[in-house]
Amino acid sequence: MSTVLVVAPIVIANWPMITAAVTAAIATSGFTSVQHHASNIAAQMKSKTRETIEVDDSEVLTDTFGTDEAIVVERDGITATFKRDSKGALQICMEGESVSKSQLRAIGEDLLGRVTQQYAYHRIVSELTNRGLTIVDEEMTENESVKIRVRNW
Amino acid sequence: MAQEEIEIEVDKHGRVTIKTIGIKGKRCLDVAEALAEILGKEEGRTMTSEFYESEVHAQNRIEIRNQR
Structure with a gap:
């Protein structure tokens, strides 16, 4: 071994990439995707606890898409809405009943971690493929990390 | 090799976490940093x-022993 680098990914992605990362992340965290109806959600929000997580190190690229997209996922009555904030960063609005703000934040940050994991994984695989490098082994470890081994260059 | x-x-x-294994010198950084x-x-x-260590470091070792 000669070098070890530790990197904190910055999510810079267009909406389809974020949707793909969220979709992959919820598969491992018990959330399911729900239809987004803004008016219904607004009506339901009145009695719910809410907590917003601003992902400062992120940028949602708009490309040809609009800026009002949202992805809503749900687990045990708690919903997480991923959207682009006014500054262009990713934002997660957590909502739920009988749950504290700190619990919502913890659940939201766990979910965000898994989304970031999926985003990083896809960026890495894409970059390795572009460079003509071969993934010789890939596994999910006991602590839910994804481990990739690359050789042949 | x-x-x-x-x-x-x-x-x-x-x-x-990116670990390079067996890649020496500058090449090590090129891949990991990219x-x-x-x-x-x-x-x-x-x-x-x-x-x-240098990227090229082949070394031959010759042992000469006295045999009696």
């Missing part, structure tokens, strides 16, 4: 003595 390999681990919080650059912010770096 030593096996050259990169091991990448992405934990469930999204943090990425990956780090496309991902985001480098938070830390550790280098072992292998980094400071």
Whole structure:
């Protein structure tokens, strides 16, 4: 071994990439995707606890898409809405009943971690493929990390 | 020739650890840094003595013994 680098990914992605990362992340965290109806959600929000997580190190690229997209996922009555904030960063609005703000934040940050994991994984695989490098082994470890081994260059 | 390999681990919080194994000298940094650059912010770096070795370091060793 000669070098070890530790990197904190910055999510810079267009909406389809974020949707793909969220979709992959919820598969491992018990959330399911729900239809987004803004008016219904607004009506339901009145009695719910809410907590917003601003992902400062992120940028949602708009490309040809609009800026009002949202992805809503749900687990045990708690919903997480991923959207682009006014500054262009990713934002997660957590909502739920009988749950504290700190619990919502913890659940939201766990979910965000898994989304970031999926985003990083896809960026890495894409970059390795572009460079003509071969993934010789890939596994999910006991602590839910994804481990990739690359050789042949 | 030593096996050259990169091991990448992405934990469930999204943090990425890139380990280069058997890649010496500047080439080691080229590959690891390229990956780090496309991902985001480098938070830390550790280098072992292998980094400071030359990329070409073949060495023949001849032992001469007196046989009586």
